[in-house]
Amino acid sequence: MGGLRQIAAVTMLNLRTIPQRLGSSAVAVFGIAGVVVVLVAVLSIAEGFFAAMRSAGSPTRALIMRSGADSEMTSGLGGPETDIIKQAPGIARDGQRAIASAELFVIVDLPKRSTGTDANVPLRGIEPSALQVRDEVKVVEGRPLQFGTNEVIVGRAASRLFSGLDLGSEIRSGQNTWKVVGIFTSGGSVAETEVWCDARTLQSAYRRGNSFQSVLVKMPSPQSFDELKNWLTSNPQVNVSVRREEEYYAAQSRALTTVIRTVGFAIAGLMGIGAIFGAILTMYTAVATRAREIATLRALGFNSVAVVVSVLAESLGLAAIGGLCGGLAAYAGFNGYQTSTINFQTFSQVAFAFRVTPGLLMLGLLYALVMGFVGGLMPAIRAARLPISSALREL
Numbered sequence: 001m002g003g004l005r006q007i008a009a010v011t012m013l014n015l016r017t018i019p020q021r022l023g024s025s026a027v028a029v030f031g032i033a034g035v036v037v038v039l040v041a042v043l044s045i046a047e048g049f050f051a052a053m054r055s056a057g058s059p060t061r062a063l064i065m066r067s068g069a070d071s072e073m074t075s076g077l078g079g080p081e082t083d084i085i086k087q088a089p090g091i092a093r094d095g096q097r098a099i100a101s102a103e104l105f106v107i108v109d110l111p112k113r114s115t116g117t118d119a120n121v122p123l124r125g126i127e128p129s130a131l132q133v134r135d136e137v138k139v140v141e142g143r144p145l146q147f148g149t150n151e152v153i154v155g156r157a158a159s160r161l162f163s164g165l166d167l168g169s170e171i172r173s174g175q176n177t178w179k180v181v182g183i184f185t186s187g188g189s190v191a192e193t194e195v196w197c198d199a200r201t202l203q204s205a206y207r208r209g210n211s212f213q214s215v216l217v218k219m220p221s222p223q224s225f226d227e228l229k230n231w232l233t234s235n236p237q238v239n240v241s242v243r244r245e246e247e248y249y250a251a252q253s254r255a256l257t258t259v260i261r262t263v264g265f266a267i268a269g270l271m272g273i274g275a276i277f278g279a280i281l282t283m284y285t286a287v288a289t290r291a292r293e294i295a296t297l298r299a300l301g302f303n304s305v306a307v308v309v310s311v312l313a314e315s316l317g318l319a320a321i322g323g324l325c326g327g328l329a330a331y332a333g334f335n336g337y338q339t340s341t342i343n344f345q346t347f348s349q350v351a352f353a354f355r356v357t358p359g360l361l362m363l364g365l366l367y368a369l370v371m372g373f374v375g376g377l378m379p380a381i382r383a384a385r386l387p388i389s390s391a392l393r394e395l
Contacts, residue, residue, distance in 0.1 A: 036326025042264030057246025090228030125199030155192030157351035279375020319372020
């Protein structure tokens with residue numbers, strides 16, 4: 001108990017004297033805060049992109065593509081194949097009609113509102129049952145498209161980020177003109193980056209014949225997936241792969257999120273080295289200015305462990321302040337910020353919002369404490385080894 005009282009007494013003395021060293025302490029706090037801001041901000045990009053892709057998937061939907069295709073862009077299905085697919089057991093039905101949408105996926109060039117540079121925006125051809133398959137999609141402005149015409153509806157994120165997608169405007173792609181009649185939402189998922197039109201009209205416009213790239217189906221329950229997959233993969237009339245929609249989008253997001261997280265940790269690691277040196281200099285300064293005080297405490301019987309813990313506690317306290325400030329700054333500056341990036345699987349734009357999650361804030365604080373501990377360790381050891389007699393003679 002005596003040792004603990006010594007540690008508490010010396011630690012509180014150190015913390016109370018921080019205002020006397022406000023300048024050097026602020027350097028350490030701001031350095032660590034800067035590192036935390038960068039780390040949390042970069043990782044929030046990956047969190048936002050992953051959330052947009054993940055929220056597009058539903059456990060009661062399955063995506064059917066040509067066997068061997070890793071994305072809709074590389075898939076191809078003939079019209080007769082899609083008719084056979086819709087006959088499979090495990091698909092929810094509205095009367096005798098399968099709740100399924102055979103779809104076509106192409107890219108159109110549209111300028112970004114922020115920069116004016118062209119971006120690859122997905123144009124998806126859908127069937128009338130698509131809104132029944134994706135029951136989370138709601139037309140919030142205008143009206144649904146009329147099938148058999150050149151009308152389109154656009155996702156709210158796409159309308160916000162790309163020029164020419166306002167309600168009532170027209171999109172020109174080659175010799176084709178599409179009129180925007182509605183804007184829809186889908187709970188912030190990747191679908192909000194897309195433009196939707198009639199699949200048959202899109203086939204004609206792009207000379208695709210009676211061909212599609214995927215079939216999205218709604219299942220009565222998640223447990224229906226195995227029945228659906230077994231029937232289709234064992235049917236010699238079709239050559240397809242069947243994937244749960246949520247698994248498909250999780251795989252689509254994996255490559256980019258891995259790259260972003262790797263870059264984020266690399267940048268934070270390099271910046272963290274500088275912040276650690278800042279903490280070391282700060283704590284060495286603190287030890288040097290309090291050399292006589294430390295020596296006096298040692299002469300009065302305070303042990304070296306109490307001195308080490310007190311210096312580390314001060315360093316960790318400054319680091320915690322820096323971590324909290326950095327996390328709050330990252331949340332205020334980046335959370336919810338709307339942007340878009342390329343999906344390497346489909347080479348099309350995906351709109352998403354930065355997401356500063358509680359997990360990222362905790363990670364930033366933990367990283368700050370690690371920097372504070374490493375930065376305070378050597379000065380703490382030096383303080384504990386400080387010769388009492390020579391320190392007492394210092395002015």
